[in-house]
Amino acid sequence: MKAYLKIDEWSIIEDSFDPQTQEISESVFSLGNGYMGGRANFEERYSGPSLQGSYMAGVYYPDKTRVGWWKNGYPEYFAKVLNSTNWIGIDIDIDGAPLDLAACIVSEFRRVLNMKEGTLSRSFTAALADGKEVKVESIRIVSMTRREIGAIRYSVTPLNFAGTITVTPYLDGDIKNKDSNYDEKFWNEVEKSSFPGGGYLTLKTKKLDFHITTAMAYDIVVAGVKLEADAEPVQRDKYVANNVQVPVHQGEQVVIYKYAASVTSRNYGLGQLAQAAQSALQSAREAGFVALLTEQTNAWKDKWKESDIIIEGDPSAQQAIRFNIFQLNQTYTGEDDRLNIGPKGFTGEKYGGSTYWDTEAYCVPFYLSTADSSIARNLLIYRYKHLEKAKENASKLGFTKGALYPMVTMNGEECHNEWEITFEEIHRNGAIAYAIYNYVNYTGDKSYLGQYGLEVLAEISRFWEERVHYVPHKDKYVMLGVTGPNEYENNVNNNWYTNRIAAWTMEYTLEALAYLQQNEESRYGELVDKLGLLESETEKWREIIDKMYYPADEEKGIFLQQDGFLDKVILPVKELAPEHLPLNQKWSWDRILRSCYIKQADVLQGLYFLNDRYDLETKKRNFDFYEPITVHESSLSPCIHSILACELGYKEKAYEMYLRTSRLDLDNYNNDTEDGCHTTSMAGTWMSIVHGFGGLRVQGDRLILKPFNPGHWKSYSFKIMFRGSRLKVSVTDQGVTVSNETETPASILIYDKEYTVNGLGEVTAQGIPVII
Numbered sequence: 001m002k003a004y005l006k007i008d009e010w011s012i013i014e015d016s017f018d019p020q021t022q023e024i025s026e027s028v029f030s031l032g033n034g035y036m037g038g039r040a041n042f043e044e045r046y047s048g049p050s051l052q053g054s055y056m057a058g059v060y061y062p063d064k065t066r067v068g069w070w071k072n073g074y075p076e077y078f079a080k081v082l083n084s085t086n087w088i089g090i091d092i093d094i095d096g097a098p099l100d101l102a103a104c105i106v107s108e109f110r111r112v113l114n115m116k117e118g119t120l121s122r123s124f125t126a127a128l129a130d131g132k133e134v135k136v137e138s139i140r141i142v143s144m145t146r147r148e149i150g151a152i153r154y155s156v157t158p159l160n161f162a163g164t165i166t167v168t169p170y171l172d173g174d175i176k177n178k179d180s181n182y183d184e185k186f187w188n189e190v191e192k193s194s195f196p197g198g199g200y201l202t203l204k205t206k207k208l209d210f211h212i213t214t215a216m217a218y219d220i221v222v223a224g225v226k227l228e229a230d231a232e233p234v235q236r237d238k239y240v241a242n243n244v245q246v247p248v249h250q251g252e253q254v255v256i257y258k259y260a261a262s263v264t265s266r267n268y269g270l271g272q273l274a275q276a277a278q279s280a281l282q283s284a285r286e287a288g289f290v291a292l293l294t295e296q297t298n299a300w301k302d303k304w305k306e307s308d309i310i311i312e313g314d315p316s317a318q319q320a321i322r323f324n325i326f327q328l329n330q331t332y333t334g335e336d337d338r339l340n341i342g343p344k345g346f347t348g349e350k351y352g353g354s355t356y357w358d359t360e361a362y363c364v365p366f367y368l369s370t371a372d373s374s375i376a377r378n379l380l381i382y383r384y385k386h387l388e389k390a391k392e393n394a395s396k397l398g399f400t401k402g403a404l405y406p407m408v409t410m411n412g413e414e415c416h417n418e419w420e421i422t423f424e425e426i427h428r429n430g431a432i433a434y435a436i437y438n439y440v441n442y443t444g445d446k447s448y449l450g451q452y453g454l455e456v457l458a459e460i461s462r463f464w465e466e467r468v469h470y471v472p473h474k475d476k477y478v479m480l481g482v483t484g485p486n487e488y489e490n491n492v493n494n495n496w497y498t499n500r501i502a503a504w505t506m507e508y509t510l511e512a513l514a515y516l517q518q519n520e521e522s523r524y525g526e527l528v529d530k531l532g533l534l535e536s537e538t539e540k541w542r543e544i545i546d547k548m549y550y551p552a553d554e555e556k557g558i559f560l561q562q563d564g565f566l567d568k569v570i571l572p573v574k575e576l577a578p579e580h581l582p583l584n585q586k587w588s589w590d591r592i593l594r595s596c597y598i599k600q601a602d603v604l605q606g607l608y609f610l611n612d613r614y615d616l617e618t619k620k621r622n623f624d625f626y627e628p629i630t631v632h633e634s635s636l637s638p639c640i641h642s643i644l645a646c647e648l649g650y651k652e653k654a655y656e657m658y659l660r661t662s663r664l665d666l667d668n669y670n671n672d673t674e675d676g677c678h679t680t681s682m683a684g685t686w687m688s689i690v691h692g693f694g695g696l697r698v699q700g701d702r703l704i705l706k707p708f709n710p711g712h713w714k715s716y717s718f719k720i721m722f723r724g725s726r727l728k729v730s731v732t733d734q735g736v737t738v739s740n741e742t743e744t745p746a747s748i749l750i751y752d753k754e755y756t757v758n759g760l761g762e763v764t765a766q767g768i769p770v771i772i
Helices: 019-028 270-287 289-307 315-331 358-370 373-384 387-396 428-443 447-467 496-519 521-531 535-547 589-594 603-609 616-629 637-648 651-662 679-693
Strands: 011-014 036-038 054-064 077-083 090-094 105-114 119-127 133-142 149-158 163-172 187-195 198-205 211-222 231-236 239-248 254-264 309-312 469-471 476-478 697-699 702-705 715-722 725-732 735-740 746-750 753-757 762-766
Touching (some): 036 133, 054 254, 090 149, 133 289, 149 270, 149 289, 163 198, 163 211, 163 254, 187 231, 198 270, 211 270, 254 270, 289 315, 289 715, 315 358, 315 651, 358 428, 358 679, 358 715, 373 428, 373 447, 387 447, 428 447, 428 496, 447 521, 447 535, 476 535, 496 521, 603 637, 616 637, 637 651, 637 679, 725 746, 735 746, 735 753, 746 762, 753 762
Antiparallel strands (some): 036 054, 054 077, 105 119, 133 149, 149 254, 187 198, 198 211, 211 254, 231 239, 309 715, 469 476, 697 702, 735 762, 746 753
């Protein structure tokens, strides 16, 4: 698709209206605040292609699985975050004719996502069928300081006529999800009220009994004077509105200020919802739109102070990284450990908005470095709270012990409805174990092991123990019938990554046990008793670690993705004609499975996770073999390749992969942005710069940096929080400067030389190693 968004370092800009790109823009221009969010749908009615989307975090529906066949252990439902009450609606009628951009001649259209201040604005001129022209301007926020509040300033100016504009602010709960079974709707109405100046609507889900109340209020100002007009309340099924007739002169601006508050039964008792919504709404309306806008700007100023990345000399790369950081910060804020991160955030419905292994593998590093450690800790506690459900999931599949965390979940139960993933893509267990290691290693918070971590690690290790089996003639433990991260291979034997992460998990579990026995003896005893952990189990783990089978090819010096991988015809992607790509849209599934082509990093994912276990030559041989046959049709793939390419000194490849991951949605690389942005992979974009170009690692309680300039930039800088310090790392061709923005000193290794960055001080390492 031709790129249509303008390059700007702080904004996403669309400067013409094209119905063919409307759904893509609805995804890209989305707003959220961690509690709620929605797509960039128009306030006024629109009859063209559109995916209406407004979502409340944690409110979901167990949509019954419908398949033509069934297997024991198959999930009963697929959970999905629900499209909830549309609060943005403001219908406009011009002398009885509806304003609808699908039925107008549109000019001077401009839509801007201001990432610096967290606002969505839009302006256009529309000519209706009868020749009347209006100019419309709007600005919308989803408040970062008042999580239940959204607000809009919307103005209409008649350009060539005098007449009557009918303004209809409304709340619409008669909505559905795009992927619902047979267009089923998930909400029932509980109560509603519409009265002059506002209204409210309470809905409940048909299952699980989630309740949501949304309340609205508005003010109308004409030529600078607040209108005291009669409003006609309107009510119908799951809908409340006001109709307001506004007489206008030519050139006279009509401004509508609309405020909405949305609250759910996750946070309030059922009898408190209406009052809670009205209270939040009243406070926001009394503050006024200008004050809310100022609060929003200040909140985002604080966010950027912690997490901004600055790139000089490459506006496209600068825009892209800020877009990714912006979406991450408005998707998850970390205050509620019952919440997690869906692959699409608040930007769309694909994947149901559920939690995948993306969180542990990709998102945890971002929040570790850009926010207080409690934020990442809450992501881990989310999994700890689901441990019993994970044990149930393992039991449903026939295991006698251990925990299998779900591939997809809302409440800890597996709810993914593709058998080769539900039953076989068990490597997700390893990502959850790795996230515990990553958190402890980065923060130094070893108390987490005794409080929560060991229980999860032990139950995952028990699962691996039962999932492998011993083959006497090999004197090895093997793992059959799995699917690795590369989902273009199903039901394979001995996926290298899965075997490796399983053995590593058992290693780390034994390390955690040894640490607790030595340093927290009392807690160690309590946990051994609670888990019923036997010495025979830990001995078995040691045996499996020592005898785990890893497929490899000694001649090529590479790890094999799985047994028999070299039986395939190995042809690089560059030899495919362009019309074959993307494979998942052009080839049959049978053809994909028989090919050598890899959807996403698999062996390379393991080399990234366990980076310090392998030397540079091993990484190079495997990268050189696997990267040319990887099609990157998973959004999670390019960032891992970019990071490893940085380490190997492959400047051009590192930059190519960075642009692919960072501009994935802005440039619609995979032709699917209309379904929503790839929110979780956006954390991988951040990793590409900080872990890739910045060379960030934490080893032996020390922060290590090995930055280089990819060659396309004059300079770049990023910020990282590390054990009480916030450090700004600035990289130029001349050297690296690390500035401490806090009073907490930090020890750091730059190119293998140790430095201490004193409180509010800085150090400079002159010269950057040459990268060919």
